[in-house]
Amino acid sequence: MTINIFRNKRLQNKLEPYTWLSPSLILFILFLLYPIVFSVILSFFDWNGYTKNIFTDFVGWKNYLHLINDPLLWKSFRNTIFLVITVVFIQNAIALFLSLVIYFGKFKFGNLIRALIFFPGVISAIVIGLVFRKFLAIDGAINQFLEIVGLSGIEQAWLSNQSINIWIVSFVLVWQWTGYNLVIFYAGLQSVDQNLLEAAFIDGASLTRSIFNIVIPLMKPIIFLSGMLNFIGGFRIYDMIWVMTRGGPNHSSEVLTTYMYYQSFQSKGPSDMGYASTIAILLALIVIIFAIIRVRVVSRQEN
Amino acid sequence: MFKLTLGQKIFTRTVIIIALAIILIPLIWVLSISFKKPDEVFQSVLFFFPKTFTFENYPAALDFAKKALDITYQKMYLNSAIVTAGGLFLAILAASFAAFAMVHYKFKAKEGYYTFILLSYMLPVQVLLIPLYLVLLRLQLLNTYFALIFPYAVMGIPIATLILRNFFAQVPREIEEAALMDGANSFQIYRAIYLPIARPAMATVIIFLFLEMWNEFLFAFIFIRDDSLQTLPLAMSRIGFGGRFPIPWGSYAASIMIAVIPIFIIFMIFQRWFVRGVIAGSIKG
Numbered sequence: 169m170t171i172n173i174f175r176n177k178r179l180q181n182k183l184e185p186y187t188w189l190s191p192s193l194i195l196f197i198l199f200l201l202y203p204i205v206f207s208v209i210l211s212f213f214d215w216n217g218y219t220k221n222i223f224t225d226f227v228g229w230k231n232y233l234h235l236i237n238d239p240l241l242w243k244s245f246r247n248t249i250f251l252v253i254t255v256v257f258i259q260n261a262i263a264l265f266l267s268l269v270i271y272f273g274k275f276k277f278g279n280l281i282r283a284l285i286f287f288p289g290v291i292s293a294i295v296i297g298l299v300f301r302k303f304l305a306i307d308g309a310i311n312q313f314l315e316i317v318g319l320s321g322i323e324q325a326w327l328s329n330q331s332i333n334i335w336i337v338s339f340v341l342v343w344q345w346t347g348y349n350l351v352i353f354y355a356g357l358q359s360v361d362q363n364l365l366e367a368a369f370i371d372g373a374s375l376t377r378s379i380f381n382i383v384i385p386l387m388k389p390i391i392f393l394s395g396m397l398n399f400i401g402g403f404r405i406y407d408m409i410w411v412m413t414r415g416g417p418n419h420s421s422e423v424l425t426t427y428m429y430y431q432s433f434q435s436k437g438p439s440d441m442g443y444a445s446t447i448a449i450l451l452a453l454i455v456i457i458f459a460i461i462r463v464r465v466v467s468r469q470e471n
Numbered sequence: 472m473f474k475l476t477l478g479q480k481i482f483t484r485t486v487i488i489i490a491l492a493i494i495l496i497p498l499i500w501v502l503s504i505s506f507k508k509p510d511e512v513f514q515s516v517l518f519f520f521p522k523t524f525t526f527e528n529y530p531a532a533l534d535f536a537k538k539a540l541d542i543t544y545q546k547m548y549l550n551s552a553i554v555t556a557g558g559l560f561l562a563i564l565a566a567s568f569a570a571f572a573m574v575h576y577k578f579k580a581k582e583g584y585y586t587f588i589l590l591s592y593m594l595p596v597q598v599l600l601i602p603l604y605l606v607l608l609r610l611q612l613l614n615t616y617f618a619l620i621f622p623y624a625v626m627g628i629p630i631a632t633l634i635l636r637n638f639f640a641q642v643p644r645e646i647e648e649a650a651l652m653d654g655a656n657s658f659q660i661y662r663a664i665y666l667p668i669a670r671p672a673m674a675t676v677i678i679f680l681f682l683e684m685w686n687e688f689l690f691a692f693i694f695i696r697d698d699s700l701q702t703l704p705l706a707m708s709r710i711g712f713g714g715r716f717p718i719p720w721g722s723y724a725a726s727i728m729i730a731v732i733p734i735f736i737i738f739m740i741f742q743r744w745f746v747r748g749v750i751a752g753s754i755k756g
Contacts, residue, residue, distance in 0.1 A: 184657065188572035189584070191565035192628050199625040200591060203602035210601065222605075266490055273475065273483035281487055283742050285494050290738050290745060292686035294704040295730050298711050302504075302723065303497050307513060343493065348749060355750045366472060375473045397753050404595045407688045411708055425597045432601055433693055441601055448598040459593035463586065 204452075210445040217432065217439045231446040240419050241447065244427035247334050251423060252402030254338040255345065256395050262342065263349030264391065268379060270350075271357045282354060286347030293344065297411030300340045301327065327413050330420035337412055337421060341405065349394050356390035357383070396462045403455050424451050498731075504724035505529070512720045528721035532729060535722045540706050541698035544729055551703040553616050554691075555684040558623025562680060563673070565624065566631035571661050573632075574639040575647070592629035596622075600693060607694060618694035619702070623687065627680040634679075634751050638672035639665050678741070678748030685734075703730055 186193075211232070214225040235241055266285065270278050288296060303309050304326040311323040327333050360383055368378040384391075406425040409415060415422035415430060422430070424447060430437045432444035475483065499519060504512055505528050507521040537543055573581055603622060607613045612621070642664055650660050691705040701709075710718060710726050718726075738745055 182578070185572040185576035185578040185581075188568045188576075188657075190568075191561075192569040192632070195561070195565060195621065195625050195628065196591070199603060199606065199621050200594075200599065203599045203606060206602035206605070207598065266486070269483045269486050272473065273480075273487065275483075275487065279742075281491065282746075283739070284491060286746070286749075287735070287738060288494065288498075289749075290682060290734060291731055292688065292704045292707070294686075294688050294708045295727055298707065298723070298727055299497050299501050301711055302720070303500065309497075309500050312513075343497075347494075348753075351746050351749055352753050355746075369473055375475070375479065378473070393753065400593045400595075404597065406597060407686075407704070407708075410688070411711055425595065428597060428600070429689075433604075445601055448601065451595055452598045455593055455595055456590060459590055462593070463589050 207445045207448055210442055211449050213442045215441045217441045222441075225442075227442065231443045234443055235446060235450060240422065240427060243419060244415075244422040244424050247421060248403060248405075248423040248425075250334060251338050251341065251405055252399055255341060255398040255402045259342045259346055260349055260391065260395055260398060263346045263394070264353050264387075266346070267350050267353035267357060268383070271354060272375060272379070282347070282351065286351050288344040289348040291344075293407035294411050296340065296344050297408050300336075300343075301412055304336065328417055330417060333413055333417075333421045337409060340412065341408055344408075345398075345401075349398065352394050352397075353387070353390065356387050360386055392465070396458070399458060400455055403451060501724045501727050504720055505728045507721060509719060509721055525721075528725035529729070531719070532722040532725035535710075535716070535718055535726065536706065539716045539718070540701065540709055542701050542706055546699060547701060547703045547706045548733075550616075550700055551685055554619040554623060554702060555681060557616060557620035558627060558684045559677060559680055561620060561624035562627030562631050563676060566628045566676075567635050567666070567669070568661075569628070569632045570635035570639050571665055573636050574642070575657065575660065575665075588629045588632050592633070596626055597689060600689065603690075604693060613694055614697050614700065616700070619687070619690055622690050622694075623684045626683065626687075630752055631676045631680060634672055634676050635669055638669040642668055672751070674744055675748040675751040678744050679752035682745075682748070 210222070212226060212228060213223055214227050214230075215222050270281055275281055305311075306323075306325040310326065311320075314320060314323050326336055364382055364386075365378060368382055373381070404425065405423060406429070409421060409423055409426050410429075413421040415426040419427075419430075428444050428447040428451070431440050431447060433439075503519045503521060506524050506526070507528075508523060508525050511521055511523070533544060536547075569584075572578075573585065599622070604613070607618045607621075612618045646664060647660060650664060655663070686704055687702075688704040688708060691702045692708065695701060695705060707726070707730055710723065
């Protein structure tokens with residue numbers, strides 16, 4: 169690796185670390201930094217994706233102002249926030265609860281139980297989406313079940329119901345990813361100091377009290393990390409929406425990522441690359457701001 | 472130590488039975504449909520087990536892929552394997568070099584690079600979609616395996632660097648200094664001292680990245696137009712909407728199983744590594 173073309177030994181030493189970094193740097197510059205800069209610039213232009221010259225139609229802040237008065241953007245934003253809140257709070261709460269139950273329940277097949285709950289997280293969201301599309305279809309399992317229990321009155325094509333389809337998608341997301349958080353929490357529980365629990369037991373504290381007074385406070389950093397992870401993941405959700413509803417019907421289940429796709433690549437969409445870039449930048453800004461908070465908190469914990 | 476009271480025992484058992492039921496019912500339901508004859512599919516949902524087992528849905532699913540999606544399952548698996556292996560190889564090579572630089576050397580940009588890595592790990596990849604498309608177009612890489620390999624590598628490098636850096640930090644200074652005294656160059660130190668210490672980390676990194684790359688959909692969806700290059704998630708997504716023919720339930724369910732069962736087997740065998748990979752990826756990031 170060391171290239172001995174340098175006369176000056178000190179210059180060579182100075183450059184050496186960058187030689188090692190260079191494969192990463194080249195990839196980052198070509199496929200990450202340049203694209204980001206490009207997006208920022210494109211967000212100040214109108215471009216339909218077809219004309220050869222991209223940067224001819226400078227429009228200033230127009231795309232950004234469009235963000236504010238675009239009702240579909242707000243719809244997507246609300247749906248995104250809804251999904252993020254669901255995965256951050258509800259999914260984490262369920263995962264924490266289940267991890268406590270499995271850990272303190274002393275199950276004979278604890279490993280197998282964890283593995284089965286975790287398994288959906290290993291499968292692609294596309295395939296999970298396919299499973300639930302059929303499950304929720306007009307002639308699917310849910311409706312068949314409702315008919316058996318005599319509730320055929322509420323049978324419907326669940327994913328076409330504009331007022332609840334985002335709830336259904338969020339249920340499926342929680343279904344798929346709870347095991348992921350569960351595994352993280354379980355690892356946290358395994359590192360809880362057994363002596364503390366032993367002491368609480370000898371003092372006559374009940375299991376429930378010990379969980380609330382000892383275990384959960386000790387788990388706080390992991391709960392925070394897991395929440396942050398879901399927060400960042402929540403803004404990325406795309407595949408599941410795409411395969412289950414395509415953001416529809418009538419944009420009712422659109423999120424920022426699918427709406428950006430709709431504005432740019434979707435056939436029969438507006439093909440407004442400038443505006444789509446603006447949406448991408450909005451998305452990036454939201455996540456980066458919280459990412460910086462996370463970096464701060466993590467480095468404070470490390471100190 | 473704590474012993475469960477009878478009430479707690481009943482409570483915990485009930486909770487887990489309900490949780491397992493919620494997780495498993497949709498999967499078992501699809502599995503059972505994949506073995507049902509068409510006329511039996513719409514009979515009551517409660518009959519999970521088909522009255523007459525049939526395997527005919529599986530060959531039908533293979534045929535459907537060939538006819539409606541213009542690709543065989545072998546080819547889908549091969550495509551997914553190529554882009555995943557390529558992305559993994561590049562990501563781990565580049566990340567292990569970078570992690571080595573961050574541990575072995577002192578240099579000015581180190582802190583800055585670390586922050587940059589942390590931030591890029593959290594960036595939603597969708598943000599890059601439009602410009603990445605144009606970059607790949609310019610480089611004439613669209614519609615090739617490299618249209619996915621390069622972006623996947625970039626997706627994987629940040630977290631791989633973070634995990635490997637943590638492991639590399641365990642290399643004892645004395646060993647490194649002794650090697651330098653003996654005249655070893657930095658590449659020899661990387662290969663003979665650093666890489667062996669990170670071997671367990673490599674396995675977790677590989678599994679964590681494997682899951683991300685194997686299941687990736689959006690980039691494949693936009694950057695691949697050639698039917699013969701479809702990855703597994705890409706082709707599967709078309710079974711729901713885009714295939715040229717409507718698909719019967721039996722083949723639909725069998726298609727899902729063909730995509731899931733190999734992963735299920737791998738998962739069950741390497742279960743512990745999957746769990747470790749996820750923990751490393753989430754906590755150490």
